[in-house]
Amino acid sequence: SQSDSAPEVPTVVGEFNETVVMDDDNTVDEAGQSDTENTVKTESSTLSPLFVNKNEDEEEDKEEYADMPLFATDKTVKAQREVADMAPFDPRADLSHYKFPSIEFLRPSSNSGVSVDAQEMEENKIRITDTLNHYGIPISKIEATVGPTVTLYEIIPAEGVRIAKIKRLEDDIALSLAALGIRIIAPIPGKGTIGIEVPNKDPQIVSMRSIIESPTFANSHMDLPMAMGRTISNEVFMADLCKMPHLLVAGATGMGKSVGLNAIIASLLYKKHPAELKFVLIDPKMVEFSLYARLERHYLAKLPEEEEAIITDPMKVVATLNSLCVEMDNRYALLKEASMRNIKEYNDKFIHRHLNPEKGHRFLPYIVVIVDEFADLIMTAGKEVETPIARIAQKARAVGIHMILATQRPSTNVITGVIKANFPGRIAFRVFQMVDSRTIIDRPGANQLIGRGDMLFSNNGKLDRVQCAFIDTPEVSAICDSINEQVGYPSAYELPEYVAEAGDAGKLASVGDRDPLFDECARLVVTTDTASTSSLQRRYSIGYNRAGKIMDQMEAAGIVGPSQGGKPRQVLVDPMTLERILENN
Structure with a gap:
């Protein structure tokens, strides 16, 4: 059994033993049987921790790998499956018992029905036709559509009649109908007709x-x-x-x-x-x-x-x-x-x-x-x-x-x-x-x-005439x-909080941020009695933004009044008062 086991172990032990021999300055006899057994025992005891450590390393590697993308992907897939199995999010869930207002809170319509009777409609058709004929504009067809406050009369002019001619007759048609004021749509978009809107004598309320x-x-x-x-x-x-x-x-x-x-x-x-x-x-x-x-x-x-x-x-x-x-x-x-x-x-x-x-x-x-x-x-x-x-x-x-x-x-x-x-x-x-x-x-x-x-x-670009629905305070x-x-x-x-930036806090700058030219500009404005941003630009060769800022600083100091559009500002102080303001600041 010893000889049978010897060929298996020496391949590892022999190689390892050489190293040991060299490290130990040839103190071990490789030919001796007892020495070999001792070596095997020694080396096997030395090797055993190596294999144990290897197993521990594998466990540690697995723990490390558990946090790596391969395993994380599996977790993500699992989480996605769980999310997929969930019902869709319901935004109304927080107020699931909310009930929309009842229709009973709104008053029912009190309208009696059509606001224009057939007789009035026919009379208006005849008046429109007669008025147009009187000015030499024959028409081939006229139809009426009754709305709550306005009736639309659609006319189709005869061949060769210019639309501009009908548009000019707006006031004449209003006079013949004795209406409050009519509106001519020439032509009605999408139709081959001209519209004349005539207010009803008895307008209805749309509830x-x-x-x-x-x-x-x-x-x-x-x-x-x-x-x-x-x-x-x-x-x-x-x-x-x-x-x-x-x-x-x-x-x-x-x-x-x-x-x-x-x-x-x-x-x-x-x-x-x-x-x-x-x-x-x-x-x-x-x-x-x-x-x-x-x-x-x-x-x-x-x-x-x-x-x-x-x-x-x-x-x-x-x-x-x-x-x-x-x-x-x-x-x-x-x-x-x-x-x-x-x-x-x-x-x-x-x-x-x-x-x-x-x-x-x-x-x-x-x-x-x-x-x-x-x-x-x-x-x-x-x-x-x-x-x-x-x-x-x-x-x-x-x-x-x-x-x-x-x-x-x-x-x-x-x-x-x-x-x-x-x-x-x-x-x-x-x-x-x-x-x-x-x-x-x-x-x-x-x-x-x-x-x-x-x-x-x-x-x-599309225009519709609508009678707005009426809803009362109660x-x-x-x-x-x-x-x-x-x-x-x-x-x-x-809503999210808005924090104003330093430049947005207001037009009026603080005293500590005054422009180096402030004192000189203030004396010029008071002396000449002209508070103009453009004059400061020309006099001191500065840009509009800087000149405007100086002018705002003078307004903050009470030297000039507020802006008046394109006009110069009003100068509010005299030279002595100005010197006191400049000394105090």
Whole structure:
């Protein structure tokens, strides 16, 4: 047995033994049997830890490999399978018992039916035909379509009649019909006819309930459905705010702007769950949106430190709009990380659990910003408001932030080119001047409306005449109360905090940051009694920005008055007072 085992061990032992012999200065006899046995015993005892260590190394390697990508991939696959087995994420789960407002809160329509009888319609047809014939314009056909406030008479002129000839007869036709004012559409887009809109003698009110109850509204699959009212053909008119993507509302005082905004908000409340929609309501008039303060825990968004959810202070408006810009940038960062192009694709991916909430991903509700009196904001806050609004209007559509601006003063210094370029959706209620109509919808027509909710809706060049749905204050109050009584979120949807940069803290620079030329420029301004930025540029050969900054610093020090447009500023101190100001500072 010894001889049998010898050939197996020596191959390892022999090689190893040589090393031992050399290390031990030939003290071991390789030929001796006993020595060999001792060597084998010695070496086997020496080798045994080697094999044990090898096994331990394998265990350690396995522990190391467990953290390596091969094993991590298996874990990831397992986690993905677990996620795939989970039900899709439900954004409404937090408020799963939320009930949408009842239709009973809206008053039923009290209309008696058609506002124009057949006899009146025939009489108007004859008068229009006679008037046109009197001016040598024969027509081959005339048809009438009765709407709630306006009847559309469509005429087909005989061959060879110029349209411009009919357009010039607007006032003559109005005179023959004894109407409040007519509007000629020549030609009607998509039809080979010319339209003459004649106000009804007994206009009907379009109730909000009739719009909400209609199959058109109930079956709509729009992302942000706005039920506006009824068209001339008495059909329910709806528009999708997501497709616009921003809306400009303008009209004279008392012509239906606030009612129109209430109709838009109500139609969104009847369609969208609190998890899917948030409002930022800006109300410089302080009274128009006060009813919606009760929706704070369900539908409103605000800054974390704000007490009131309805923003009425112009200075807080600036902070809120800048905060919305931060929210917009944050949302774009999430879309970029998820490789999605818009909020709809992103939310769909999140609902199917393809995005990890631990990496900051979340369900993004739509945010609708509504400003009730934009002109007042421009007067009080100026360009500080216009800049964030322009940023939101230019970029925010893809991340679900949409804006509605309303104003009763549609002049060009309020509705600037930047605003108009980014607000393709326009609603024009009645205005009194043609130039205002051109500012809103880029064409005349709003000055020919009859008021009381009669409006023109323009979207991407297409113009529709709509009678806005009427919703009264008690109806809005009942809807808000029904939502407020239900369980809501702990607080309003929090917008990210906006930290103003040093340059954004205000135009007026601090005393410590004064320009080296400040004293010399101040003495020049007081001596010459002319506070002009351009004069400082020429005198000291400096740029416009530096000269403007020096002028702002002088305003902060009380040396000159505020800017007056293109005119020089007023100098407020005399040379002696100036020296005292310079010495004290």
